[in-house]
Amino acid sequence: MTAVHLSGLSRRHGHWHDLDRLTDDGAVSAASVAALRRGGLTRYAVFEEPPSTLYADCLAETLDRTGLPAADVDAVLFFSSTFSAYDDHADLAALCARFGIRDAFPLGMFLGQCTNFSSALTVAQGLAATQGLDNVLLLGVDALDDGRAARVLPGDVSVFSDTLVTCLLSRQRTDGHLVERVEHCYRPELHALHPQRDLLRYIDGFTGALGDVVGRLTKSTGRAPEAYAKLVLAHHARPVLRNFAATLGIPFDRVPTEGVGTLGHCFAYDQLITLSELAERGETSDGDALLAIGVGANYLYSATSFIRCEA
Structure with missing residues (x-):
């Protein structure tokens, strides 16, 4: 397998709320919040603006941390559980245009849910091995629609926090x-x-x-x-x-x-x-x-x- 290294991770989260907000909103019972606290949970994040407004900040940090010129990005791999192939992803094209990322192969992944990260790593490895791509930019974002899905996992296992992540997978780097x-x-x-x-x-x-x-x-x-x-x-x-x-x-x-x-x-x-x-x-x-x-x-x-x- 072609060796690739993961580096330059940057992240953004939404506005932080105490777990009591869940009961105030009628999302879960006080007993569920108590169970979450016993498990070590204390807060969760909710984006109050479209996460696409934060894409540029994260990407700029990743490029700065890795020292990679934007023009050297060979592929942009977008992965998400809450944004599907039916959404308009023109904002990703706008992001690439803004940074001068041209001729990079765009790819989207949506089916792995909480294993989307490992699915993305597998695909990035494959792109490096079979297509000769040196630098694959990963962009992951999830913002839960509280009107359509529960923010607390079944059994009070955890609570979802809206998150945006960018990082680089490269076969040129060794750090x-x-x-x-x-x-x-x-x-x-x-x-x-x-x-x-x-x-x-x-x-x-x-x-x-x-x-x-x-x-x-x-x-x-x-x-x-x-x-x-x-x-x-x-x-x-x-x-x-x-x-x-x-x-x-x-x-x-x-x-x-x-x-x-x-x-x-x-x-x-x-x-x-x-x-x-x-x-x-x-x-x-x-x-x-x-x-x-x-x-x-x-x-x-x-x-x-x-x-x-x-x-």
Whole structure:
């Protein structure tokens, strides 16, 4: 597989609200808010303006942090759960025009939900390997329509925060995080299972799929789960994260949890944000192997091996 490195992550969030706002708006009960707080959640973000107004700020930061001229961007990969192929994405074309990004291959991804990040990494690797593209810009954005979807996940697992992320995947760079390997496991039969109503079947399906996808990663890399310095997960309640760690046999003290309380669940961007935050805080070192797990809508599972690389 062609080596690509992830770097230059920039992010924006909406206006921050305390969890009590959820009960004030009639979205959930006080009991649900109490359960979220017990799990470590404290706040969530809501965009009060179109997120497209923030695209330029994030892109400028990513280009500045990586030192990449805009003209050297070979592809722009847009991924989102809340913006579909039916939306008008002329704002993305306007963004590219504004920065002088020309002849870059535009691509959109929408189906992976909270595994959109690993799907995007897979596609970017493929573009580098088969199309000879050196620099793939990733732009991810999600803004929940509270009138159409619940902001609190079933079982009071977490609360969604509107988020915008940009970053670079490059085969020219050697800093940031090497994307060593990405594996996916698709279990469409699990789509109808409810984590509470179908608890036993859900647990069986969940643990089976998680074991399969991590097993594939272990076979590809030769590295067992316990050999990873960090287990990077979505920003879910801490008991949920403990279950992931226990299932994989990884000590819970290797699971970063800071983002649970400070950010909430940033759709498909939690893992990318956590990788960047760990590096910025000096909590990972050159050569550290990091395991990121994603679960999209209960039926798409991903396991990604990253290697921390210092400039």
